[in-house]
């Protein structure tokens with residue numbers, strides 16, 4: 001029977017039920033209070049791929065009803081001019097859809113004074129303009145919005161690592177916001193999301209950019225939160241994932257929000273009755289892996305050396321955390337020398353594909369391990385599925 005499947009398989013798509021994130025929402029609502037009192041403080045949330053950063057920003061902006069919220073979805077910028085054009089276009093669009101023409105005109109007049117009019121009546125920034133001064137342009141840009149909308153404002157930056165990594169002078173941002181919020185006393189607050197590398201390796205002559213924010217790591221969804229994310233939207237449809245099916249989804253997804261949606265979506269597609277079993281979640285896993293192969297896993301797997309691939313195969317087949325020595329022994333039966341196995345473990349650990357728990361190693365992502373298990377291995381004796389006695 002065809003099922004009206006509520007679970008979203010689109011990254012950034014709003015889930016049918018927004019689960020968990022109590023701490024994040026609490027921290028944000030405290031910040032809203034501070035903002036209303038005229039003491040803005042800035043928040044940063046960091047999390048891995050698919051942990052739910054984009055959706056968290058949407059949820060937070062829904063919480064901030066009396067505030068003007070604008071979300072900037074960052075990408076790799078080539079220079080400050082491109083960044084400012086991106087800011088300006090995003091602000092323009094947001095004001096056009098949520099405010100009056102009058103406010104849009106005020107904003108456009110405000111920025112005209114410091115940008116370059118181009119043919120056709122548009123406005124644009126050019127890097128080679130001798131007067132181009134990113135810090136003052138940033139102050140001008142946000143001052144223009146604030147004065148046009150005339151209310152407390154929250155600037156959300158999604159995938160903020162791109163800002164810091166590509167044009168990354170964190171000093172400019174810090175100084176601009178210090179001027180805006182402390183000298184000019186504007187009620188403007190920043191809330192950003194980024195991947196786990198967001199605050200790594202940023203050039204910081206004075207103090208770390210992370211201190212300018214209150215950084216929080218987005219934690220995996222707990223088993224109960226997964227149950228809520230899956231079974232609450234199914235209730236009205238008359239379906240339910242059994243406790244074992246929720247446990248299986250928890251185990252496979254490790255609480256990563258995107259993987260929870262995928263396991264729920266493809267598990268539900270396999271349903272034979274209105275009670276979805278853990279076996280059906282396991283059957284759905286094939287479709288989950290096909291998808292993740294294209295999106296992510298093929299790239300990771302093909303990006304490591306053939307010896308590292310074999311080490312991963314050995315670990316996936318044995319399917320339990322392994323001592324350094326056990327991995328080396330396992331790899332030796334596939335013609336990997338001891339020194340190459342050692343090097344492979346080191347590299348895989350450095351690139352975060354492996355993690356260490358106590359004195360044992362395991363593949364970080366359970367779903368990636370499942371993907372590797374489905375691979376065939378190439379050795380000197382030909383191509384065959386890797387089999388190891390456990």
Ligand SMILES: Nc1ncnc2c1ncn2[C@@H]1O[C@H](COP(=O)(O)OP(=O)(O)O)[C@@H](O)[C@H]1O
Pocket residue numbers: 008009010011012013014015016017018019020021047048049050051052053054055056229257258259261
């Ligand atoms: N709190 C949540 N509860 C339920 N599902 C969520 C939650 N957060 C994110 N998701 C789902 O997980 C997927 C990935 O979320 P997204 O915000 O795009 O992740 P990121 O931006 O960190 O890569 C989306 O399909 C989204 O619907």
Ligand SMILES: [Mg+2]
Pocket residue numbers: 012053054055158
């Ligand atoms: Mg995102």
